[in-house]
Amino acid sequence: MSVVVRVVVLGPPGAGKGTQAMFLKERLGACHISTGDMLRRAVNDQSPLGLKAKKSMDKGKLVSDNLILELIGKHLSQEDCKRGFVLDGFPGTRPQALGLEKLLRNLDLQLDRVVFINVPRDAIICRLAGRRTCEKCGTMYHLVFDPPSKEGVCARCNGVLYQRSDDKEDTIAARCDVYKSQTAPLIDYYRKGGLLQEIDGLGNSDDVKGRVFQSLGFDVA
Ligand code: ADP
Ligand code: ADP
Numbered sequence: 749m750s751v752v753v754r755v756v757v758l759g760p761p762g763a764g765k766g767t768q769a770m771f772l773k774e775r776l777g778a779c780h781i782s783t784g785d786m787l788r789r790a791v792n793d794q795s796p797l798g799l800k801a802k803k804s805m806d807k808g809k810l811v812s813d814n815l816i817l818e819l820i821g822k823h824l825s826q827e828d829c830k831r832g833f834v835l836d837g838f839p840g841t842r843p844q845a846l847g848l849e850k851l852l853r854n855l856d857l858q859l860d861r862v863v864f865i866n867v868p869r870d871a872i873i874c875r876l877a878g879r880r881t882c883e884k885c886g887t888m889y890h891l892v893f894d895p896p897s898k899e900g901v902c903a904r905c906n907g908v909l910y911q912r913s914d915d916k917e918d919t920i921a922a923r924c925d926v927y928k929s930q931t932a933p934l935i936d937y938y939r940k941g942g943l944l945q946e947i948d949g950l951g952n953s954d955d956v957k958g959r960v961f962q963s964l965g966f967d968v969a
C-alpha cells in the first residue's frame with residue numbers, strides 16, 4: 749500500500765491534534781504545520797502578523813482566513829513539505845478548506861486523508877486545563893495524563909513548560925463555541941468528499957495513536 753503523507757488532523761481544541769501530529773511527523777518524516785504554533789511564534793516575535801493575530805487569539809476567536817491562508821501558502825511550498833505534511837489546526841473554516849484546495853492544485857498535489865479525532869466536550873475541558881507546553885521544542889504534556897518526570901521541565905530538551913494564556917476557563921468556552929460553529933462543519937464537508945477518517949479520541953495518547961496509524965494503513969510502531 750502506498751504511504752499516505754498529506755494529512756489534515758481535525759478535531760476540537762484539546763482533542764490531541766498536536767500530540768498525534770507529532771507522532772505522524774516522526775513516522776512519516778513529513779513536516780508538521782500547526783497554525784496555532786506558527787501564530788504563537790509570531791506573537792512572541794511581535795511581528796506585524798503576530799500583532800494582528802494576538803487580539804483574536806486572546807479572545808479565543810479565529811484569526812482571519814486571509815491571514816491564515818497567506819501563512820500556510822508560504823509553508824506548503826517549502827522544501828521540507830516535499831515528503832508530505834501533517835496539517836494541525838488548519839483548515840479551521842470552510843473558506844480555509846477551499847483555499848487549501850486551491851493552494852494544493854497550484855502545487856499539483858492532493859490531500860490524502862482527513863483524520864478527525866472525536867473527543868466529547870467534558871474530556872476536552874479537562875485536557876486543555878491541564879495542558880503544559882515546552883517553550884523550546886513545543887512538546888505537549890498534561891499535568892495528570894502525561895506529566896514530565898521533572899516538574900515544569902521538558903523531558904526532551906530541558907526547556908521550560910508553560911501554560912498557554914488561552915487555556916483558561918473563559919477562553920476555553922469561547923474556543924469550543926467557535927469550533928462548533930466554524931470548524932465542525934468541515935467534518936461533513938470532508939465526509940462528503942470521501943476523505944474523512946473518524947477516530948475515537950478517548951483513551952491514552954498511545955491508544956489513540958494506534959487507531960490513527962491503523963486508519964492510515966500504517967504499522968503501529
Ligand atoms: P488548539 O490546539 O487548542 O486547537 P490552536 O493552537 O490550534 O488551538 O489555536 C490557537 C488559536 O490560534 C486559536 O484560538 C485561533 O485564535 C488561532 N488559530 C489557530 N489556527 C487557526 C486557523 N486555522 N484559523 C484561524 N485561527 C486559528
Ligand atoms: P490539540 O492540539 O488538539 O489542542 P493537544 O495535542 O495539545 O491537543 O492535547 C491537549 C492536552 O491533552 C495536552 O496536555 C496533551 O498532553 C493531552 N493529551 C493529548 N492526547 C491525550 C489523550 N489521548 N489522553 C489524555 N490527554 C491527552
Ligand code: ZN
Binds near residue numbers: 882883885886902905
Ligand atoms: Zn522541549
